[in-house]
Amino acid sequence: MSVEVIKPGLLTSLQDAGRRGYAHLGLGRAGAVDEPAWRLANALVGNAGDEAALEITLAGPTLRFQQDAIVALTGALIEARVEGQPLPAWSTCFLPAGSVLRLGGMRHGCRSYLAVRGGFDGALVLGSRSTDLHAGVGPLHGKAVKAGDVLAIGEHASVPWFHAGPGMQALRWGLDPQPWLDYAREPLALMRGHHADALDDASQHALFTQRFMVSKDSNRTGNRLDGAPLRLRQPLELISEATLPGTLQLPPSGQPILLLAEAPVTGGYPRIGQLAAVDLPRLAQRRPGDTVSFRETTLDEALQRLGERDTSLRRLLQRIEQRLESA
Structure with missing residues (x-):
């Protein structure tokens, strides 16, 4: 399975959790800048959680899916259409083979994440599929995606959530993006x-x-x-x-x-x-x-808030898994 890049968007790159543990060699982590949004996108398509997704900045790409695919789009709210039909954000969607997904500008925020069931299967470099654009390390020779690139999708088990058909489909439920988006831009x-x-x-x-x-x-x-x-x-x-x-x-x-x-x-x-x-x-x-x-702030407050956020995120990830199992 693969996805063809027709237009790359302003800046689109493959990202996962990053390559940790190589600072002593002078190599930074890279990875998704908005990690909760990346994790939630993976959860919505039923991935294990560490698969690579596309990180999209300000204006999105146009992609052709060569086979049936299950996708989810989280992060910044972005214009998304499949054959003229709006693609629901923060939800689980089915795209039939040949679908063209057109991602436009963002109404709010800076980065969106597109996950696909099975994950984007770029080359592992030091244990990660993240692209470090600054260092030029990662899949696609450490560069952002460009027109003509073909992105492989990893192997994955079939699921009963959708019945193959000619048009886009979406589950009847999705996530509320409000808790994960910084509308108020507080300090x-x-x-x-x-x-x-x-x-x-x-x-x-x-x-x-x-x-x-x-x-x-x-x-x-x-x-x-x-x-x-x-x-x-x-x-x-x-x-x-x-x-x-x-x-x-x-x-x-x-x-x-x-x-x-x-x-x-x-x-x-x-x-x-x-x-x-x-x-x-x-x-x-x-x-x-x-x-x-x-x-x-203080270190104690920062650690407390991070722990509370991670607890909420973990519970939500578990809830998504349960709902997909019962779909």
Whole structure:
């Protein structure tokens, strides 16, 4: 089974949970930027949970399914049509062989996830099918999908959810995206970083009071934040230190950079903050021109919120599995 890419969209890449455990070799994690949305898309098609899906940024691809397929679309709300018929988001859908799925622009958010039953079967590189665009590592030679690419679909068992027919079908139930989308754009929780005290007094205050804007120069490596420049009390001579997704760095321009999934494993800029991991998906859905503000948090609060989110996600994944079994 395979899917032909007719149009690639603005930026579409294969992503799974990422390749963890290689930072000592200088290789970052990559993987889905909005991990809950990726997991829920896989759950809706009955995958085991770690299969690769397509991560779609701002404007989606056009795809031709060469065989019958079961798909689900989560994350940012995106225009999606199959032969002129709207494809329901956050639901489980059947596409007959020959279907052309056209994904357009996003009404809200920055990234959507398209999962297919069996997963997209790209080449495993260091145990992952994620594409690290910054490092050029992963399937498709570490590049985004392009027109003419043919994406294989993994083997999977048949299911009784749909009866093969000539048109698109969808289950009568789906998920409420509201809890997983950041409509209010509330402040993101930020812990003070190792070099936060090196900011001058005005900048320490501004870090948690001003509103920044996501720059058009943002990507999967990090979101550049435009606003009144933050300043250090005096220049710092630093050696490179460890960084990870969520690290807030301050380059000489004074415009901070908040690292995302393709964060480098080390960096030489001052580390003035660390975003709570639970808010990384919210950051991932901020698009160029959206505002970002921060509130101060502690490690204990960040861990508590992450645990509560993971418990809710786990329960929802179990509920989806139960409903599919009874479909």
